[in-house]
Amino acid sequence: MLSKIAVVLNDNLAMFEFGVVCEVFGLDRTADGLPAFDYKVCGAQPGKPLRTSSPGISVTPDFGLEELADADLVAIPAFPFNKGLVLDTQIVDAVRDASQRGATVLTVCSGAFLAGEAGLLDGRKCTTHWRYVEQLAQRFPLATVDPDVLFVDEGNLITSAGTAAGIDACLHLVRRELGSSVANAVARRMVVPPQRDGGQRQFIERPVVDCSSDSLSETLHWMGENLELPHTVESLSARSNTSTRTFARKFAAETGTTPVKWLTGQRILLAKQLLEDTDMDLENLANRCGFGSGALLRHHFQRQVGIAPAEYRRRFGGVRTA
Template identity: 55%
Template sequence: MPLTTVSVVLVEPVAVFEFGVAVEVFGLDRTDDGVPPVDFRVCAQRPGVPLGTGGPAGVAVTAAHGLDAVEGSDLVVVSATGIRPAGEYPAEVLEVLRAAHAAGSTLLSLCSGSFVLGAAGLLDGRPCTTHWRHVDDLARAHPLAQIDPRALFVDDGSIITSAGTAASIDACLHLVRRELGTAVATKIARRMVVPPQRDGGQQQFVEMPIPALTADSLSPLLAWVLDHLAEPHTASTLARRATMSDRTFARRFSAETGTTPHRWLTQQRILAARGLLEETDLGVEQIAARVGFNSAVVLREHFRREIGLPPVDYRRRFVAPRPASTAELELSA
């Protein structure tokens, strides 16, 4: 699908973090980085009326558009809000979501936004997820929904649901990657100083708080690694760069990324390789060298395991053929 028009539907109280994620990924002008422009619309029942956030007094969000602006959107984001019985969500909002889905829009719920989709009857018989703390509540409210309590997000084609809070970033970047390609998703992730894709599921975070991203966060290190994938890295060399002991680094890395340094690095190299397959004509051996694998054989092994296809088959199946140049057409005449 194209991704030229994105609407965010807000229901009071507005969860500020999840709404901010949607703005950060879809609402900022990143055309200077080569990211396609997006017509970004913030929509609510009563445009121009401040919506409470349930947070500190005086903090509110005001939508510039009414729900009529949702019509024709390529993507409709249902931001997180307070959980309530299905019958207490605004009927007008539910009807707009049903109409958007019927018209072919992709719907993306962030955290508790899944309850709004459920209230609209859009999760029945579908795989989905939500914040781990609310999985049982979602199951009771919508027993026909196929809830995966482990997933950071679930992509069921026209409907994508995310787990709690930071998983909203994972789901939004996944949607960008799915529709606009790896290169665009990676550019946005780098600007946000987050990994383009995390490994693992939300079960890692059950009953275990996610550490706050303070000045000693690993984000700068992860961003540096993404810019130096071709170089050899080990957990020990990364720990030294972070000025930590191996044990402390391993614990911090797992807390922030949900996986081990080796697993994360392998996955980022696969993502980079997929981007080069999509965006360039480089051969597999050249791509392997650029992303830090020892050989094309190693790249093929990891790529097949992660993506399900060898690199050449992936390029043939998912990448549109490059138009022939004038010189090539003349030679073939």
């Protein structure tokens, strides 16, 4: 459960990544029926302005590191570690102590280096911005650094890649702890997709192709709104007014995956939401999501989520905070 969030700031912090954490956890959305967080912005010296990576802007944390002692979540925005920045040992110790006490630690972009200095990456999977993965792996050789994914969930440690991937990681944590309804409501307010799977590629090559992004965008939207229907590359390419070869190439360039894998992922997301928020039986749920049968739903759900649909409902069903 998420109640108290402590954001720990280091000198030269990155404003966008800090803003991501503020946007997801720091805004009061109780008027929308969403839970309120006890949100604290913390530094080694409260009341002292910290420089940011944006010229002419400073940020002053109101609270000290003692707030990490009872936080449910410790969030670490990015900072320019690669410019010879020395981390404050007080911050490193406070993050380590909070993790050992049981707090979840979430890092955005290069914030993973602070988690590494606190010893939280050893023996675990993690990620950071694709530009920094080699340095992260060299600096913390006991960590398993995945260079491709948007974020990695290791239970009480969530690491994310650069910039927008921090939004995905934060919304994933909200979904994990508070359910789909809350995560979707926050995403709607932010005008962002409710969930991108953490396993998506960070960097997608975009070769020049014959069809326009607008036509693919419309097709993607239509696919998402009609997941229960059967879809083939042939029917989708016809809808986009392209050849099957061009459509498949464009789809891979824009999404980093194939139409079949994308559809399966979207259907799993819908299945998770229905398992959480409804009592629909598995066969009807499978038909609603486009799997056709409960057996096929169980097969794909187990492969992607790691547990059976029934077990997922047992763990997360009935969470209807919003």
